[in-house]
Amino acid sequence: MKYRWGKYVALLAAALLLMIGSGCSDMTVLDPKGPVGESQRDLIVFSIIMMLFIVAVVMVALTYILVKFRERPDRGDKDYDPDHEGNTKLEIIWTVVPLIIVTALSVPTVITIFQLEEPPESSSDKEPLVVHATAADWKWFFSYPEQDIETVNYLHIPTDRAIEFRLSSADSMASLWIPALGGQKYNMAGMETKLYLQADEAGTYQGRNSNFTGTGFAEQTFDVHAEPAEEFESWVEETQQNAPELTQSEYDKLLAPGLLEEMEFSSTHLEYVDHGEMDGSDYLIERHQEAFEELPHLEGGRGVGDE
């Protein structure tokens, strides 16, 4: 029995190492590109180390006990004590030590939770850029009220400046998640949540809705183009000048459940409705209730929306 267990443990460890080795380059969450994701990564790495320690203690104890106290023909009743039923000192130890570990994990957790409710400190010299991110089945509207522009299914952000996302939804509950920049928060109809993110490195990052919203959920993704402030400004100007205005009838049409391509407009839908307020929560239903009777079935994943 001993050897079988040992082999199994070794096999498991080898498989684990192999997977870590092959997967590390793709692990976006552990390789963040902004201060929010970094503070979360630090917390994650800290907890992994603590947890590996616990797993190791249990595994060693389990292996030792199984090897030492297994039934063997030559063992007889040596070390066998059927009436052994407890040990107060030991029991106190394995209650108190986990309590200490929980405390050690709680402190940085609570500190980080409070920090994430504020814009990152590294860019506190600049006002955060406000972007309204509105989810609708199955697309994203990004409105820049200060710049008076709106994009669909992609967005541009300046680097080294906090972005204040104001999240809401026109229908199902979605969740805005850009793993390279940091954790997610829900988009809900009739209410507004705030999420601060920031990119320190220029680049294009994947963003998506991570909360299941039905048949088009897998395609509810967007690209985030993080670029230096000047480039961002020139993109804004270009959009202001070249993109068409977003009329209410056009916006209503876009809201219908379905997939959309990337688009941009030189005005925002916030003039017509703010889905983040209670009286905006039935705006889409009033216009598109019937469309939900017969929803599309998608096949084959990425790219089906482009056809």
Next chain:
Amino acid sequence: MLDFLLNEFLVTGDPLIYGAMVSMVLVSIAIVYVLTYFKKWGYLWREWLTTVDHKKIGIMYIIAAIAMLFRGGVDALLMRTQLTLPGMEFLNSQHYNEIFTTHGTIMIIFMAMPFLIGLMNFVVPLQIGARDVAFPFLNAVSFWSFAIGALLFNLSFVIGGSPDAGWTNYAPMAGPNLNPGPNINYYLIGLQISGIGTLATGINFLATILKMRAPGMTLMRMPIFTWSSLITSLIITFAFPILTVALALMTIDRIFGSQFFTLTGDGMPMMWANLFWLWGHPEVYIVILPAFGIFSEVISTFARKQLFGYKAMVWSMVIIAGLSFVVWVHHFFTMGAGAGVNSFFSITTMLISVPTGVKIFNWLGTMYKGKIRFDTPMLWALGFIPCFVLGGVTGVMLAMAAADYQYHNTYFLVAHFHNVLIAGTVFGCFAGLTFWYPKMFGHKMNETLGKISFWFFLIGFNVCFLPMYFLGFAGMPRRTYSIEPEWMPLNVVSSVGAVLMAVGFAVFVYNIYYSFRYSPRETQGDAWDGRALEWATTTPVPFYNFATVPKVEGPEAYWLMKQKGKTTYDKNNLEPIHMPSDSGVPFIMMAFMFVAGFGLVWEWMIVAIAGLIGVLACMFIRSFDYDHGFHVSVEEIKETEEKARREEK
């Protein structure tokens, strides 16, 4: 009419569904044929459909649960196939959504709970020296309500379309605006009907354990599995009413046009998430605590030692039960409830790891200075410890709200809850079934096949779910029907693991058949050198369980009896035994409930009302039922016991 039949009533257009329809019809015909050919209809009705015997009800629960494990497992294999390669066109998005929804719902509601409740049904009255549960009739009602709920829910697959909003069924996506049609109604009504049974079971076992213990069995002398059942029943009794109310509110939303969780009329969709998890988190402990109880029994028996730290084991379960009601917000830290709220729920969640850790170390302590045997039930218990610890520590990681913003809705989460639910609940069910199998059926399960199935399942399980942690870090969201190319390697590994698990399960089921045919029959009641009272009975267990109820003189009642040479058959102290009568009412009542439920799903009010009238009529009949059971004569007891104990001497 035909148009309605083909376009809305029956699910058409998918070869998989046609295959399912054909196989369902074939299996039904085969069952009817076999029953008729062997003239077993009467036997089925007398011995099973009308029984109020806790042992038979327990066995029916377990059979149904294994069937549901098969259905949920097939769902899982279909999902793994679709997710193996990017761009797969095996399932379309709608079909995938229905399958992951039924997989989750079936595994939790119709597999894990009934499996454990089945074991509780069989074992608890035996462990406390009782002759049945406190309310045997109600127990039959519980079982049939579960069976009917499960039947209705599974029917959605071919009639009308399955629920497709996830097992959490979040509003507003599952509400009447965004999801019209019968699909979600199946979820609401199926869970509501089976939930009635679960709540009744909770109350039933509370009463049974508190009031029907053998003389001398104080609370602190109860076997640990009975303790876990008591606490589970307590959680059920407090948590299930919340689900009942939430389901009812959404049913009214969908069928009668109220606006509790809707986008219109100032509804509060997020209230659903709160209510759901107020039930849903305690639910997790409903399916894990009995498994803890099973592992405690198994480890103590096969280490051939008393349980280490009995009191600490009991108190840690009590604390877990208490904490289980104050952690529900950790399922949606990302809802933006604020830093204070998230901090509070982070800490309460992490605190659960303390009593759970105590239990893990106490199991290790139980084996310390033991003489460990490695029979199949023990292998499941030993496999549980490292796998569950892994699930536990990743649970602590998820509890850290700030980090959870990155884990939430990803495969990291999927990996975590499978790591606790499979290693905890499923291993527990398998351990419990193989452990009590000789008591149930009079023979052990084959050891070689048992070990083969264990190793396939254990290795497959780790190969399947360990890669998912890394997929989570790579940004793969849960519930997506299609993967990105960069997630492919780990998904391929995971699918291989799923196949290994399927092989393990197949061997397990084959083992049931093989053992039925070839295993040597048990000649006495104590198959494993057991410690609690269930092993004091003969095998097969007589329907009245104990000829004479033993007087309990300490913990591990049967262990003490064995040392003193006592049995549960004291020839000189026999008295007639009072037993409840069988009844067909529970089955018929729940058949009417099925009609009512089906009517509600399709919003055919006349059918629904007709069904409900039938249910009420059954209740009326039961209310005026003055049959108080019957007495087993001393002669019959003597005859039964002499026959069963002949070979023991």
